[in-house]
Each structure stands twice: as C-alpha cells, then as structure tokens.
Amino acid sequence: MTTPILEVRDLRKVFDVRREQGRGKEELVAVDDASFTLPLNGSLAVVGESGSGKTTVARMIAGLEQRTSGSILVNGVERGLARPRGAERLRRGKEVQMVFQDPYSSLDPRQTIRSCIAEVLSLHFELSSKDRDERVAGLLGDVGLAQRHASVHPRSLSGGQRQRVAIARALAAEPRVLILDEAVSALDVSVQAQILNLLGDLRQTREISYLFISHDLAVVQQVSDEVVVMHRGRIVEVGSTDDVLRAPADEYTRRLIAAVPRPGWRPQRHARTVD
Amino acid sequence: MTTPVLAIEHLHVELPVRAEMRTVLHDVSLTIGPSEALGLVGESGSGKSMTARSIMRLLSPGASTTGTILFEGVDVLTMHHDALLAFRRKGVAMIYQDPRAHINPVRTIGDFLTEGILLDGSVSTAEAQAKVISLLDEVGIPDAKRRLRQYPHQLSGGLLQRVMIAAALSEEPRLLLADEPTTALDVTTQEEVMAILDQLRVERSLAMLFITHDLDLAAAVSDRVAAMYAGVIIEVGDAASLHTDSLHPYTVGLLDSRPEFGARVRARPIPGRPILASEAPPGCVFAERCPYVTERCRSERPILREVDGRLVACHRAEELRGTISFAGAQEPR
Structure with missing residues (x-):
C-alpha cells in the first residue's frame, strides 16, 4: 500500500477558556481524537458547522496551531510537537500550504501580485530573476489570470481574482498538500463556480492533494473524493463523498444534508433544540 | 384589483461617492401583493439591499431618488415626518443579516423587545412582558423569562435572529423586509429560522420582501422571485418554476453555476465578474458576460416585459427560450 500523503491520528486540541460566569478557566475540547488519512493525489473534505472543530484541524496541520496531543504524519513522517525553526519551517512550507476564506484580508495590500508570488518563490527556490519572473507568469496562467495582473495591487482585483492570486501563491511553494479553508465561501455564486472548476483542473495537471474545509455540502460534493463529517469536535462519519451524501449513516449527517436548500425543498421546524 | 402592499415604480437611486453621484438602482419596478412573499436574488453589489434601504428611506444623506415607492397606496418618498415615523414603526419591519449589529449590547433582550411596545404609553409593563413572552414562544424560544434577563452576547446567532424576528413581529407590521436573515447562520440553524419565519409570516398574512443570494432558498419560501x-x-x-422556466440568460447562468446537490457535474460558470450598477453600459447590463449578446443588446437597454407569464428584460427572450447554456462560454482570464 502506498503511504498516504497526510495522516492524522487521535488529533486533539484543548483550549483554556475563561469561564462564562465566575472566575477561573475551563477546558474546551475543540477537537476530540480526530483520525483520518488523505491519500496521495486525493481530495478529502472536512465538513461541519461552526464550532465543529474543522478549522482547528486545518490550522494544526498547517502548523498555525499547536496540537494538544495526537500525531500528524506528512508523507509517512511524523511531525514533532516542538515549534519548527529555520530549515525545518521551510521544508514544511513545501509540504503544506493553505488558502484562506477571505481574499480581501489574506493578501498584502501594498504588494504587487508579482512580488507577492515572487517572495514565496525566493524563499523556497534558488532562481535567477529571469527564471523567477517566468515562474510567476506560469503560475498566473495556471490560475487563469492575465499577465497584466502581475503588476497590479490587490485593490484593483475582484474577489475571485484575489482568490486566484492566493491559490497561485500557495502553489508557488509546490506543496504536496493544499489546505483550502472555506476558500470559495466568500465568493459570489458565478465566481465560485469558476474557482471550483479551476481547483478541479489543477488537480488533473499536478501532483497535489487537497484538504478541503467547508460547511457547504454542494461544494464538497463537487471537489472531494472522501469526506469527514465533524460535529462538536468529534468525527461522526467518514466515507466516500458520494456514499456519505447519498446514504448518510449518522443522524447528524442526515440532519445536515436535509437542511440544504434545493429545488422542491421546504424548511422544516425540528424538535425544539436550543443552540 | 386589490391595492398591493408595496408598489415600487421606476425607482432610480444615486448615492454620493467622493464628490460624484453613482447610480445604485436603475429604474426598479416591483410589486408585492397582500400576504405575498417576493424573493429578491442577486450577487453582491446588485442592489438588493439598496432596494430595501430605499423602501425604509434609510439611504445616506445626499442620496438622490426618483420614482415612487407606494406603501398601501401612499408614496413613502414624499411622506412627512409623522407619517414616516408611523410607517417605520407600524407599517414595516426589517430583519438584517447580522443581528448583533442591530441590537444594543448593553441592554437586556427584555428591554429591547418591550421598548417598542411601551412607546405608545397605552400598554402596561406587565402586559408588554406577557406579549413578549408569547412572541418568544412563537419563535421557538422556550424559557422566555430567563432569556428576557439575558444580554445579546449570551445568545447564539440563531437564537438572536429569532429574537429579531420576534421584535419585527411585535408591532404587527404589514410588510416584512428580510435582508439575508440567515446568511451568517449554520445550515441547520438556517433551516430552523427560515421555517419559523415562513410559518409566522403565513399565519399573519404578512407581505415579505426576502433578500438573498441563495436562489434555492428564495424559491423555497417565496411566491415569486425577482432577480437583480x-x-x-x-x-x-413564479418561484415554483424558477428552476425550469427562467428566461434571462443571467438567471439561467446563476442557476447553473451552483453545484447541483446530488449529482457531480462540472459547473458551467458565467464568464467574468459581476459589475456594479455604476459600471453599467448603456445597453443591457448583462451584455458583457452574455454568450447571446447582439449589437442591439449593446446599444438599447431592454425593458422588463411579459413573456410566457414571466417578466423579463431581454431582447431575445422568446427566441432563446429553453436553449440557454453557458457550457461553451469562454472561461475568463
């Protein structure tokens, strides 16, 4: 069996939070023993609602959040708990990159698009400036932007174009895994479809695996092969996306699917639940 | 014919943006009949919220407005102070996307809900409390007494939006403006809140303008759907035939852009990006992104006219009926 590109085992995150009433702190278990694997060239979606722990999982894998316990294996190699420095940080940057939800806050407003992408290239590769410019041009083409976009600042781009830049910047490091954290949620419907098609095309042409974090089941269905459903920090269901969406086994997954508006759908009041 | 609750005719709005006036609405006409729900859909910047704000006369100072907005036959745009106050207090109620931005964080839920009812001076505090408790019960909030003593930050987004619905209904308005009321909520909470809103609206025969970017959601809770x-x-x-009988290339394109739930097919996106009203060309506003564009579309803006029982602003509606597809459209650069 080939080694999965990403594997997490019993991943756990506990935050210390201030007690709502009174003094002191209490523990909040954001992620409770999550385990799953992302196969090489695969696309795995983690779905859930707010508070499910899906973004915390993504942030721990990207190294933006320290895990409390459990293990993260990238290409079969376990990542230590200690904060990485220098060369190790760079190496990890070539393994996992992340695209965030809001393209209005994830790009530096003072940087041109060329310098934003070139910066990542210089960090990871020894390139002449001519080669670097060629790589920037190639990346812009790959994400469907025109060459003239290289010299502009983010403010003159639309939301969809900015998200293409964020994807190009993430791809510049040639990562093995791309984490997309609600990467199409803030986009208008007509633009969202363009980005979803782009992500599908990129996976055809390069060796890259996706970890897709989303609350949107219709989007997940479009981009993932496998799905992990999270609810209140726990994984409640894992399986092939088609199977889980067609025949959900877990009660919560069923509830989630039933709530998606579609032709002929009517909203239903459920038993009184207080959230 | 009965008087519509709301009749907007040829509404044109410009707002001052740095020393110049920018158009945000071009010649908008809409009607909502008694107890009718009209869904208003479109992408960001299409003018959905501006339409709602115009109805409430909540546009920023310096806005220039022409046309008429008739509420039960009376023009909102020319209402004087007292009439406008009465219209805003008793005639219409609005629910917003972000309830936290529209509730005073340092006052209790109880203060917030009883404030409007007590304003008249004709109702005692105890009566107002009783009314509010029954309203909270109707929006599915048990344990209302405890909730009344709580502050907004102690309630989840879904609960707070139900409080907003209760507040909107407390003055028994005839028209409800709901501007993306569930967009910030989780999908299961959205279903719950929409079901409550829908049920209470029908029970009270309220007219509603329901603004959303989600076509499926609009179709589910509206009688008719307008696209901007x-x-x-x-x-x-008609909302029921939105998915099958839409005529405008933009409406069809929007429906096709959304990944279809239950089938994995490549989306056929509309090329390009949505434009702002102020960027609109002299002809059809959609001309730039439309695969069926002709010379006439570029020079002459189509007016909203009846075709097959729907209203559509497209020169080629009859000819394109049932054949519109973005499958061959060039994906944008």
Whole structure:
C-alpha cells in the first residue's frame, strides 16, 4: 500500500477558556481524537458547522496551531510537537500550504501580485530573476489570470481574482498538500463556480492533494473524493463523498444534508433544540 | 384589483461617492401583493439591499431618488415626518443579516423587545412582558423569562435572529423586509429560522420582501422571485418554476453555476465578474458576460416585459427560450 500523503491520528486540541460566569478557566475540547488519512493525489473534505472543530484541524496541520496531543504524519513522517525553526519551517512550507476564506484580508495590500508570488518563490527556490519572473507568469496562467495582473495591487482585483492570486501563491511553494479553508465561501455564486472548476483542473495537471474545509455540502460534493463529517469536535462519519451524501449513516449527517436548500425543498421546524 | 402592499415604480437611486453621484438602482419596478412573499436574488453589489434601504428611506444623506415607492397606496418618498415615523414603526419591519449589529449590547433582550411596545404609553409593563413572552414562544424560544434577563452576547446567532424576528413581529407590521436573515447562520440553524419565519409570516398574512443570494432558498419560501443584476431587475417570475422556466440568460447562468446537490457535474460558470450598477453600459447590463449578446443588446437597454407569464428584460427572450447554456462560454482570464 502506498503511504498516504497526510495522516492524522487521535488529533486533539484543548483550549483554556475563561469561564462564562465566575472566575477561573475551563477546558474546551475543540477537537476530540480526530483520525483520518488523505491519500496521495486525493481530495478529502472536512465538513461541519461552526464550532465543529474543522478549522482547528486545518490550522494544526498547517502548523498555525499547536496540537494538544495526537500525531500528524506528512508523507509517512511524523511531525514533532516542538515549534519548527529555520530549515525545518521551510521544508514544511513545501509540504503544506493553505488558502484562506477571505481574499480581501489574506493578501498584502501594498504588494504587487508579482512580488507577492515572487517572495514565496525566493524563499523556497534558488532562481535567477529571469527564471523567477517566468515562474510567476506560469503560475498566473495556471490560475487563469492575465499577465497584466502581475503588476497590479490587490485593490484593483475582484474577489475571485484575489482568490486566484492566493491559490497561485500557495502553489508557488509546490506543496504536496493544499489546505483550502472555506476558500470559495466568500465568493459570489458565478465566481465560485469558476474557482471550483479551476481547483478541479489543477488537480488533473499536478501532483497535489487537497484538504478541503467547508460547511457547504454542494461544494464538497463537487471537489472531494472522501469526506469527514465533524460535529462538536468529534468525527461522526467518514466515507466516500458520494456514499456519505447519498446514504448518510449518522443522524447528524442526515440532519445536515436535509437542511440544504434545493429545488422542491421546504424548511422544516425540528424538535425544539436550543443552540 | 386589490391595492398591493408595496408598489415600487421606476425607482432610480444615486448615492454620493467622493464628490460624484453613482447610480445604485436603475429604474426598479416591483410589486408585492397582500400576504405575498417576493424573493429578491442577486450577487453582491446588485442592489438588493439598496432596494430595501430605499423602501425604509434609510439611504445616506445626499442620496438622490426618483420614482415612487407606494406603501398601501401612499408614496413613502414624499411622506412627512409623522407619517414616516408611523410607517417605520407600524407599517414595516426589517430583519438584517447580522443581528448583533442591530441590537444594543448593553441592554437586556427584555428591554429591547418591550421598548417598542411601551412607546405608545397605552400598554402596561406587565402586559408588554406577557406579549413578549408569547412572541418568544412563537419563535421557538422556550424559557422566555430567563432569556428576557439575558444580554445579546449570551445568545447564539440563531437564537438572536429569532429574537429579531420576534421584535419585527411585535408591532404587527404589514410588510416584512428580510435582508439575508440567515446568511451568517449554520445550515441547520438556517433551516430552523427560515421555517419559523415562513410559518409566522403565513399565519399573519404578512407581505415579505426576502433578500438573498441563495436562489434555492428564495424559491423555497417565496411566491415569486425577482432577480437583480447591476441595479436592474432582469427577471420576475413564479418561484415554483424558477428552476425550469427562467428566461434571462443571467438567471439561467446563476442557476447553473451552483453545484447541483446530488449529482457531480462540472459547473458551467458565467464568464467574468459581476459589475456594479455604476459600471453599467448603456445597453443591457448583462451584455458583457452574455454568450447571446447582439449589437442591439449593446446599444438599447431592454425593458422588463411579459413573456410566457414571466417578466423579463431581454431582447431575445422568446427566441432563446429553453436553449440557454453557458457550457461553451469562454472561461475568463
């Protein structure tokens, strides 16, 4: 069996939070023993609602959040708990990159698009400036932007174009895994479809695996092969996306699917639940 | 014929943006009948919220407005102070996307809900409390007494939006303006809140303008759906036949852009990006992104006219009927 590109085992995150009433702190278990694997060239979606722990999982894998316990294996190699420095940080940057939800806050407003992408290239590769410019041009083409976009600042781009830049910047490091954290949620419907098609095309042409974090089941269905459903920090269901969406086994997954508006759908009041 | 609750006719709105006036609505006409729900859909910047704000007369100072907005036959745009106050207090109620931005964080839920009812001076505090408790019960909030003592930050987004619905209904308005009321909520909470809103609206025979970017959601809770693009209403038709009978290339394109739930097919996106009303060309606002564009479309803006029982602003509606597809459209650069 080939080694999965990403594997997490019993991943756990506990935050210390201030007690709502009174003094002191209490523990909040954001992620409770999550385990799953992302196969090489695969696309795995983690779905859930707010508070499910899906973004915390993504942030721990990207190294933006320290895990409390459990293990993260990238290409079969376990990542230590200690904060990485220098060369190790760079190496990890070539393994996992992340695209965030809001393209209005994830790009530096003072940087041109060329310098934003070139910066990542210089960090990871020894390139002449001519080669670097060629790589920037190639990346812009790959994400469907025109060459003239290289010299502009983010403010003159639309939301969809900015998200293409964020994807190009993430791809510049040639990562093995791309984490997309609600990467199409803030986009208008007509633009969202363009980005979803782009992500599908990129996976055809390069060796890259996706970890897709989303609350949107219709989007997940479009981009993932496998799905992990999270609810209140726990994984409640894992399986092939088609199977889980067609025949959900877990009660919560069923509830989630039933709530998606579609032709002929009517909203239903459920038993009184207080959230 | 009965008087519509709301009749907007040829509404044109410009707002001052740095020393110049920018158009945000072009010649918008809409009607909502008694106890009718009209869904208003479109992407960001299409003018949906501006339409709602115009109805409430909540546009920023310096806005220039022409046309008429008739509420039960009376023009809102020319109402004087007292009439406008009465209209805002008793005639219409609005629910917003972000309830936290529209509730005073340092006052209790109880203060917030009883404030409007007590304003008249004709109701005692105890009566107002009783009314509010029954309202909270109707929006599915048990344990209302405890909730009344709580502050907004102690309630989840879903609960707070139900409080907003209760507040909107407390003055028994005839028209409800709901501007993306569930967009910030989780999908299971959205279903719950929409079901409550829908049920209470029907029980009270309220008219509603329901603004959303989600076509499926609009179709589920509205009688008719109007689609907007760049400050223009481009199509209005029965909600039940939105998915099958839409005529405007933009409406069809929007429906096709959304990944279809239950089938994995490559989306056929509309090329390009949505434009703002202020960027609208002299002809059809959608001309730039439309695969069926002709010379006439570029020079002459189509007016909203009846075709097959729907209203559509497209020169080629009859000819394109049932054949519109973005499958061959060039994906944008």
